[in-house]
Amino acid sequence: MEMKNIQSVTAAISTFERETSSKFVILQKSKSFGEDWKNTNKNVKKSPVIHWQSQRGLNAPEIPYDGTPYIHLGRLVLVCHLGKDYGKKKKEDYKKKTEKKMKEDHVYIKRRKMFQSTKKQNCSAQIYVSQVVRFPGFKITQNTTWHRAETSKRLRHSLSDASEIEGVVEYYMQFPSGHCNHPTTGQVACLREPVDAEVVNKIKCLTKSGVRSVAEMTRHIKSFVNTEAGILNEDKNRRRFNPTSQDIRNIMTKAKMADRKSENDQENLRSIIEEWQKREPEDKIFYREAHFVEEERKGFLFIYQSQWQQRLLNKYGNDLCLLDATYRTVKYAMPLFFLCVKTNVNYSVVAIFMPEHEDEKSIREALRILKSWNPRWTPRDFLADYCLAEINAVEKTFEGLVVRLCMFHREKAWNEWLAKASHGVTDHRIELKRKFRDIANATTELDYATACEKLKNMPIWGSNQKLREWFSRTWLTEKKRWVRAFLQTSGPLSTIFTTNGVERQNELLKHSFLVGYKKCSVSDLMTVILTTFLPSCYKKYVQLNVFASSAYRPYADSVPYYLRDRPQWSLKDLLVCITKVK
Structure with a gap:
């Protein structure tokens, strides 16, 4: 079989594999196989062997005579993937090495008992491909020994300057007549086939484009095989076109690992940041890997703020800012903080940061860096949940500011405490929550005193010491943060009492953009946030403003x-x- 280019050779091999339910792997391949003959084959310029024809042999395809001389450039040999086990010696050496280690003290290596230790079945089927270059300018009309010798001499002399000679590269192939020691039809052959190369490439492309669920990938591949690829997929048992869930999962994992430049997640994140800063030089990024400086440990810290986020923070951030952390976004126990503002149309994320620990020092450091990026940022009001680390960090960064507590998180904390049977107030929680709300909604100090008195007159208040200590120490001491009579707020946004806008952004990230990224790395998370989540947030802000125009x-x-x-x-x-x- 004659082919004109390497693409035709690859297509012919793929067609043969599909038709025979087989798979061939490379056993031997010349270094210059498939490349330009003038640039790669040094023997062409020395003393090459000139051929006129080649008979079909056991290890070479037939090259018929047509009067044109040719030179062999390279050879490709493929064998059935169920053929001879050429790695048997390495496997035996590895087994001996493992057994030797097992005999040493304090060494444990996990072992599995394999009853079917290899897939190899000594199949002798092979494909041979010869690459030649023909020289049509030296074609002879008479097939005699003298004409061949004279033409060969002239051709060798001309090859000293190969750039002046016209050469035509051709490929000749020889396929096996059959396989041995294993079936090529039926269920065994269908399940023994590896996944088709086109299907593998499609899975890799879809993985890079954002598909993370095996179930979703299965639907995409089913549609691809039946429509786009034009493959006749009559037998649904053929693993080649209907990969198993484990096949898909393995290919997706390899595709994700191929994009990583290092096994170290911090190094991967650094490379992503370097590429992003080249693409968007005006975006602000602070990144510090966890390391030691003079025996003092510096924790991990990542801060990001794009140009449009800076603009929105300077435009809306001086009235009200909201800070909230989301958890379980990565496989590490690190919080992801969203700094949000209330724009004219919605809540928008204007900065993100991820410290190693959710403590006052780490949060304060991140806020100070953000403040240095935005010198005009002086918020009059700040809303957060009941986290002393967040509250203290904000108030120490912006002197004179009193952080308000989010009503949603306040109610959540009340419900969790009152619902615990060990606190002894489960039967009274509805009435207690009503009294707590009366205190929170008091608009004057007199109303506040009256509401507190009503709470203290309840029998459960007098009989339950845990209730008195918890509410007095935890809540009444911080009345300036949640009781309306003591809130030092003013302006059009002073009526906002919850961080639901930030919670909505957290839920959007987790359930819309991180689907399939369960326990992902920090580099994967930041890739999603920087390339998908934040651009989507800004697009929504622009759309809502355009809709109102x-x-x-x-x-x-x-x-x-x-x-x-x-x-x-x-x-x-x-x-x-x-x-x-x-």
Whole structure:
């Protein structure tokens, strides 16, 4: 069989494998096989052997005579993947080495008893491919010994300057007539086949594009095999076109590992940051690996703020900022912090940072770096959950600021404490929560005192010391953070009492962008955040502003001109106020 290029050779081998339910692997391959003959084959310029034809042999394909001389450039030999075990000696040496280690003291190596130790079955099927270069300018018309010798002499002399000679590369192939020692049809052959190369490449491409679920990948591959690849997939048992879940999982893992430049996650993250800073030089990134400096350990810290995030922080961050941490995003026990602001249309993440530990020192360091990037950032109000590390870090970074507690997290903390049977208040939790809320909603100091008195007059308050100590020490001492009568807030955003906007961003990241990234590495997480999550957040902010524009859709005549081109929520509130005034 004659082929004109290496692509045709590869296609012919693939077609033969599919038709015979087999797989061939490379046994021998010349260094220059498949490459340009002028640049790679040094023997062409020395004293090459000129051939005119080659009879078919056991280890070589037939090359017929056509009057054109040729030179052998390379050879490729492929063997059935169930053929001879050429790595048997290495396996035996490894087995002896392992057994020797097992006899040493304090050495344990996990062993498995394999009843089917190899897939090899000594199949003799082989494919031979010869690469030759023909010289049509030296074609002879008479097939005589004298004409061959004279033409060969002239050709050798001309090959001293191969750039002046026209050469045509051809490939000749010889396929086996059959296999031995194993079936090529039936269920055994179908399940013994490896996954097809096209299917493997498709899985790798889909993995790089963001597919992480094996179930989702299975649906994609099924559609690819039946439609895009144009493969006749009549037998659903053929593993070649219907890979198992474990096959898909293994290929996806290899594809993910191939993108990593190191097994060390910190080194991978550093390489990602270097590439990102070349692409986006105006983005702010701080990265410090965990290391020791003069016997003092410096913890891991990553901070990121893009150019558009800086703009939104400087525009909206001086009124109200929200800080919240999300957990279980990576395989390490490290929190991921979102710094958010309330924009004119939604809540937007304006910075992220991931310290090694959720302590005051680490959070404060991250906030100070963010403040150095944004000198004009002086928030009047800050909202966070009841975490003393976060609260102290914020208040020490911005002097004179009093952090407010999120109402959602406050209620959650109450519910968790009251629900514990060991605290002895389970039967009274509904009434207690009502009293707690009366205290929180008190708008004057007199109302606050009255609400506290009603709580203390309850029988359960007097009889339960744990309740008194917990609520007095944990909550009443921090009344300035959650009781309305003592909140030092003002401005249009002072009525926001929850960090639900940040919680929404956390849930969006986990359930929309990190699906399939269970226990992922920090480098994987940051790749998703920087390339997918944050661009999506900014796109949403832009879209909502465009939707409110009169250029996108004209306003009704009932809407005054001075209220147009405003967000929907503010427009509705203003129209209600105008209606009440009228």
